[in-house]
Amino acid sequence: MITVVGMEAICHDSSLNRRRMDFTAIPSTYLNKSPERLIVNNGILDVLTGDLADHTPAEMYTMRINVNYDPDVEIPDTFEKYLTSTFKGVEWQIPIIQEMIGYCLYKKYFIEKFFFLVGNGSNGKSVMINLITRLLGQENISAMDIHEICYPKDIHSLKSLHGKLANLCGETGDADIKNLGKLKKVTGRDLIRSRDLYKSWIEFYNFAKIIVSMNNPPTIKDGIKGAKRRLVIITFPNEFNLGINADENLEDKLFTPESLTGVLNWALTGLHRLIENGKFSDPRTEAQITNRYEKISGPVKCFVEAHIDEIDRGYLNEKTGKIEYSDYGWKIVFEKSRLTFAEIYEAYVKYAKKQALPIPKQADIIKCVTDECIRLEYAYLITRDRYEKDEDGKPRPWYEYFKGLKLCGTESLDSDEITLFDEEPEKFDEEPENSATV
Structure with a gap:
């Protein structure tokens, strides 16, 4: 049996000489032709239109999410309760989360953003990361640390992003980030050149959305003002403790097949809004984002x-x-x-x-x-x-x-009221800076 993975054909029969199977390699031009087409359990989903087509050998893709698509399934009550309790006091962040997850489903980086999920422990960040992982599939996710992206160890490092829907990483350590050049490159529709060890060079455009979950963000020495146009900060302000206000079976309830179908529909709604608006539903000004990052990093x-x-x-x-x-x-x-x-x-x-x-x-x-x-x-x-x-x-x-x-x-x-800004956020009234043609 031969399974297509990337550009190579991998032989699962050890009795055969792998080098004899090279002629079955499929050129990359035949794979993943349509960024809006996503393989789900029951067909090929067009994430832009919501249309579902039958599986066909005429279309070849290297990734599939283990979720059924059914547009009639609504958002699960358990997930809705999780969102309202996790973001109590800062409910305006929920549409941003919805758009972020929906953005991961689209194999294109048309808005130059990366995401920092911040907050003290026991606040729902891990549940959110685990939910995204279950929705997208572990095999469709890379886990490069933010420092690894900014300072690749070698020519092979960025290859981890190739063909992934998202890059999820946890705590970054307290080392300062002095150069955001590579991070801007992987979120900026720039051509990336990399390779696996002893393999040929490949060139690709990254579409893995960069999402970092952390308690203590690093100090950015490269200038937060240069990063603020790409940075989306999502704060998890509320604390949950077992036996008091936390549900120890929450993830079991969220990760059922029907629940994940509802989350998929919810995320697609966020993607459609993101495309329609050309920007994330973030009411903060650049000055407020700069001020917020300075506070959470120092x-x-x-x-x-x-x-x-x-x-x-x-x-x-x-x-x-x-x-x-x-x-x-x-x-x-x-x-x-x-x-x-x-x-x-x-x-x-x-x-x-x-x-x-x-x-x-x-x-x-x-x-x-x-x-x-x-x-x-x-x-x-x-x-x-x-x-x-x-x-x-x-x-x-x-x-x-x-x-x-x-x-x-x-x-x-x-006062017990949560205040993330010196002033209340105001809606943008200028044109989006990072929008691009979908």
């Missing part, structure tokens, strides 16, 4: 800039009753000032939960706060109380704190 830095400041240098002269400024008065105010590590951590946790940002360990937060205060040239001193007693006169643990610093503007952090 949350403590943004927290310090917004909520930590030097203490006032003026002191109250008890004799005159006036605020005075002098070196002597500054020393008095400085020595009396106190901002404990615990107070900073508590304020940061509120800040992070309100804006769905990563929450590092307290020690890591304090280190980042210290580094930022040095960068901002704040005058401060770190010290500790060695023998502090509580209200009952019992010794307390050592308390480390800053002298010379204070919290500011923390009143807004007491």
